[in-house]
Amino acid sequence: MHTTPSRLFDLAEAQNRRFPQTVMLGSTCAGKQTGYASGEVILISRELAAGLLKSGISGRRLTPESQDKVAVLSWNCPEWVLLDLACQQIGAILVPVYPNISEAELELVLRDAGVKMAFAGNADLYEKIKNLQPRLPALEQLFTLSAVPGAAAWDTLLSGITEADHRRVGEIRDSIRPDHLATIIYTSGTTGEPKGVMLTHGNIVSNVLTCIHYLPCGPGSRALSFLPLNHVFERMITYLYIYGGVSVYYAAGTENLAEDLRTVRPHIFTTVPRLLEKVYEKILAKGETLKGLKRILFFRALAIGKRYALQPPPGLSYRIQLYLARRLVFSKWKAALGGTVEVIVSGSAACQLRLLKLFTAAGITVLEGYGLTETAPVISVNRAEPEARRFGTVGPVIDGVEVRIAEDGEICCKGPGVTPGYYRRPDLTAEAIRDGWLYTGDVGSFTEGRFLQLTDRKKALFKTSGGKYVAPQPVENKMMESPFIEQIMVVGADRKFTAALVVPAFTLLEAWYRQQRDGVPDEDGGDLPNGHDGAAYSSKPATGDHTGAAPSAVAATATPGDMAAALEDLVQQPEVLRLYEEIIARYNPQFGPVEQIKKFTLLPRPWSVESGELTPTLKPKRKIIQEKFAAEIEEMYHSANVARTAFPGR
Template sequence: MNSPVRLFDLLEYQLKHFPKEDALAYKVDGIWNKFSTQKFAEMAGEVALGLDQLGVRKGDMIANITENNRPEWNFLDMGMMSIGAVHVPLYANLTKDDYAFILSDSGAKFIFVSSASLYETISSIAPSIPSLERIYTYDFIEEANHWHEITTLGKSVANPNERLASLKSRVSESDLAMLIYTSGTTGTPKGVCLTHKNLMANALAGAARMKSNPTERAISFLPLCHSFERIINCMYIYQGCSIYYAQSLQTVADDMKEVRPHVFATVPRMLEKVYDKILSKGNELTGIKYMLFKWSLGVGFKYDPSKASSLWYAIQYRLADKLVFPKWREAFGGSVRAVVSGGAALQPRLAKLFFAAGIPIYEGYGLSETAPVISVNYPETGGFKIGTVGTVIEGGEVRIAGDGEILYKGPNVMQGYHNREDLTQEVIDSDGWFHTGDIGEFDGPFLMITDRKKELFKTSGGKYIAPQVIENKMKESRFIEQIMVIGEGRKFPAALIVPNFLYLKAYCEHKGIHYTTNEEILMNPLIQQKFEAHVQKYNEPFAQYMKIKKFIVLDHEWTAETGELSPKLSLRRKVILHRYHEQIERLYQNETLTTQKITA
């Protein structure tokens, strides 16, 4: 067949050009269960025919929730879209209220859930959702309908090939394929309407840069309902790259050693955690090994793959690459040639370090509304530059507005927000430009994101502050894991800081500081002095009005489970401001600029 046009054409394309024995793989009870391209296509076809038998028609909405990525998600995804049904993938850690809103707003007819706990959650709200007819489960649950009931029904259809071909022929590239609800960092979730054309344009443009091939393996662990991971999976299928699903986020490190992936997608938060673990283990070394480790880090932080290095640096790098960095590569399986990072800003220093270790990180940028990629770095001479989010994808166009906002136009821009024409008109202007809400600029052909337009705030002195720039700089400190800069309408910027407790505890043990709780660590005068010194150090590059004058250090992490982070692990700024309102007010009550404050 020619180049695929609709999402389900990707599977037929792989089947024709490079059928595989391990198109998809998922570990169960210690064994990797592999599904061939042929089996993948058969399962998707049975799902399509079974849903058709149950009365699902073109345009019907079908929701899908799973805690961990698994092949069943793909079987259902390809199957439902083969008959023109619309996939509504959801995160597994939303609240009941969010689920109730999304299922009602989308008008979901069926929903698939992976586990007993999700089944219980959805069952409890199902009576309030008139459109919802049935709940199916991936896991076998005694009282629930299992998804195999659908494939069994599909197998019973007479002349299945003819019926399936007829159903597929009714679906066009302009038809709605997915309804992806934004994670809701602010306000009510919005349903992003994406057509087959939106998603395919993005998948094909991204695949041209990824340049994967049928000999490669990918490991997948970001949620498949994440638009970034979803489109990356489409690229894998198109180029014949085998997809191995990690068992969970907790097992990724072990799974990588077994799978030995060549490519994978991630978010900066995951890379930061990997670096923290490497740093923690390195600090346990002693003598010459510790000295070599620290020296190699210094060499790595100076690495720039896009520039020629001096002879002296080249000699140092070759030594570090021989003595230290091979262990890093082996931790990722030893075969990685490209890691694509998206969803948030990546610290350039970490990108340099991973590049130096032979684990190249290619940062990209986009939104769910753009299906999602707008720009991305890629592994080719002149194709990447650290500190940027790459060049604009083929077929797309970026313009920087007068206020610095990034405007985008391309075939991957959504059709609009479901049931919200008012919000659609706010972000897509009459000339078809999508207003991203991000502030950016070009460095030659490379796009740089400097901040979120809506996250810019103005101090009482009239100065605009871009918090993300400051936050990224502060996170270079080994002591700082997470940070949010505040100061709207105040005399100066301040910050809420979550320590890197892994490093902090190792530091305490090294210094002989006794502690029993996180709070006790933070009350130690030496630790307080360290935080003050590090904030002052990383304040140095900024203008006086941008420097953090006060800060609060918290005794616990921010997580998606506790509500401070979105499912994509980005800061929920409004939630954090509300949650720590009293501490922030106390912080600003005495606005003496020399005062630093730590509170648990």
């Protein structure tokens, strides 16, 4: 008889004992699948644990200060998880770091954690750490997870392991308790410098044991993982897959996602809304190439999908229409995602309502959830059953977790997943956790008494000079329903009206602009005031040499400087400005007067992680954006010539 798992490495051993898989941890490479079977994962992780121990890494007195810290800077791969399992079994603390982190932030994390050993995923990441090593006296050893000339690979630690080494690992493993730290995850959120969130074995395991009841697929199913393992959600769900007997295949990123989906043919994967939007845009673009009856059926299916509702149950007429749409059109959507996808779990940001309806109508359940690094991470999630799912919410609170809404609307959480605190920052811990409740910094409410709805980040709320509060996120989410808006940030703190910085969806905008200059009339659609939703412009390539053509008409050999200049020119064109006036004017009436966007500025380049405006999970860093575009914001409040008003003449 076996006890319920209480430590992370127990979860892997539970799979090997209950339903061993030929692939517990796999990877995709050049259209091929490779991986480690359940028994191999157990054996190799124990040998790696022994190798780490022989190299001087251990948990020592098993206190946060004494436990050795091991950093990993790598894209997703099975070896990432093998390293995690190995560290857990000797009481070392894994400190995962995003591969695209800046050098300055990487140094800060490695120094603050006192990292003693680090693992890099490839040659570039190896050099990134090696360049910092002279400035990090605690960092004694550096290894790689893939073969790099001149560097020691992770598997060199497996050589020379003896039975005595295995016994020593076994003794330490037996002494690990659920309340011992398993990891420190550095997160800065959208403001401030990185802070180390401490998570115990018990924190993460409690989340796994609860959420396993909501996992809609079982042993023998396949999952594709491409969101960074550095993020607590993807890491937790890896252990959820492991415990549930689901084979998980890791993709190095999203560049070859379509090929990876066809290769793995997953039943489930997790994503962020932006990636779902890109999948939809590609489907839409393909639909635009159809002719005749196929085109009519495609857009008819979209119209049926947009009407999909969970409650009340649809009537017979709609069910017949949906059945035909699934057979004739939506079946191809599933094929594009590998053909076997049943569930997509979305997090990190709000998913557009139309995408939730369309994918669900296509027979692909999209489940939105909510949580924080500090809660290991899930607080609430929509379930696969329609009665436990509501569009526009993040679902019911999971079992064992309590949520209350403070007087100012802030969501407070209590439960076994809540962090013991921030590493070496008792001040931040005391600020975030009071009387046993974690103050999340998010504002929300309950609908129907059980479905949690998010309003905004508490720090994102601002007050205009007229004393009225504005929650920017609902406005931003609604505006981004337009396919012409890629990114947007609403501003207006202590100002007389609300304004916005807008990043256009340039591929779509360029195609639209070319057709405007060529005199091509608008076609029928649904998201713009004149009836156009942008679909007709999403896939048409540039043809010919047009005077004043949009940047995509620039030769393929154009320099980055030429392209930047072309985008700068595009966002200043009168036709483009009028287009965005119409878009914003269409959505504005859905908000109160104080929330409506009165002026906006179009920016000539997207925000990115690399340029510092987005977090690694693609959330906007509001403070950084406001600082970078301070001049543009000031102009909106001082000059009607630079920033266009959404209500001309007012």
